[in-house]
Amino acid sequence: DYPTIPLNDGKTIPQLGFGVWRLDEADAPRVVGAAIDAGYRHIDTAQGYDNEAGVGRAIKDASVSRDQLFVTSKLRNSHQGYDSALRSLDQSLERLGLDHLDLFLIHWPAPAHDRYVDTWKALIEARNQGKVKSIGVSNFLPEHLKRIIDETGVVPAVNQLELHPAWQQRDIREFHRDKDIQIECYSPLGGKDSKLLDNPLLVELGEKYGKSPAQVMIRWHLQQNLIVLPKSSKPERAVENFDVWDFTIESDDITRIDGLDRRDGKTLPQPNDNNELF
Ligand code: A2P
Numbered sequence: 001d002y003p004t005i006p007l008n009d010g011k012t013i014p015q016l017g018f019g020v021w022r023l024d025e026a027d028a029p030r031v032v033g034a035a036i037d038a039g040y041r042h043i044d045t046a047q048g049y050d051n052e053a054g055v056g057r058a059i060k061d062a063s064v065s066r067d068q069l070f071v072t073s074k075l076r077n078s079h080q081g082y083d084s085a086l087r088s089l090d091q092s093l094e095r096l097g098l099d100h101l102d103l104f105l106i107h108w109p110a111p112a113h114d115r116y117v118d119t120w121k122a123l124i125e126a127r128n129q130g131k132v133k134s135i136g137v138s139n140f141l142p143e144h145l146k147r148i149i150d151e152t153g154v155v156p157a158v159n160q161l162e163l164h165p166a167w168q169q170r171d172i173r174e175f176h177r178d179k180d181i182q183i184e185c186y187s188p189l190g191g192k193d194s195k196l197l198d199n200p201l202l203v204e205l206g207e208k209y210g211k212s213p214a215q216v217m218i219r220w221h222l223q224q225n226l227i228v229l230p231k232s233s234k235p236e237r238a239v240e241n242f243d244v245w246d247f248t249i250e251s252d253d254i255t256r257i258d259g260l261d262r263r264d265g266k267t268l269p270q271p272n273d274n275n276e277l278f
Pocket of ligand 1: 019186187188189190191192193194197212214215229230231232233234237238240241
């Protein structure tokens, strides 16, 4: 057991999860299996990652039972809309071999299509039916969050955002705190081809604490009560990224990492730029 974060719907979520973006369907059983063996109890996939069946295979073969795992998937943009969202959730459950998800997210608001409110209503219905325990969103700006809350009265449990030392999302964190929406951080190490992994400060702090820059970054997220979702296609890195429970970053050093923010004040990319992505 490792730390969990309480959600606004009474459920809890393991604070560290294994992200599987860009993991091939064929590699997923082995890599996700290794992550579960390493101790992860939270797996974050998406319809758009095209690897749900492989993740499902890993869950079926896992050394722990289904009820010890927290499984998230996300709705593909092209499946937005009330009926198609419900239909595609059923298809996700079938591919994963599960009778429910722990968390289901709208992957992007895709505001150009303006279907995210109806889609949110479908997720509320899916939760009422017990097919998902918790519901949330991803890549939503405060204006999108406000709209679904205003129109349904249901506050998402989480919003999953890109968040790492070089892009700390300071301008919207308070909004999430006020609404009791937990932030899940994707690309917590800076994403593909991250320059943060050899950032001099993170290397220095790694040496100080006897940890890698990746472990320092994950610890920085954990100490701010963020949910953190590092990904790796390499089992040994998955193991390394889970080995973060035996040290604490001193507050002065947290402040120094805070100083790495290079996108403070800038907003998320316009989600419609990414409509094609997932
Ligand atoms: P790989 O899959 O080849 O291991 P994130 O998207 O979570 O921010 O991660 C950024 C990249 O860093 C990933 O694409 C991953 O590539 C790589 N990575 C993950 N964990 C580590 C690690 N512990 N050390 C170095 N690189 C890592």
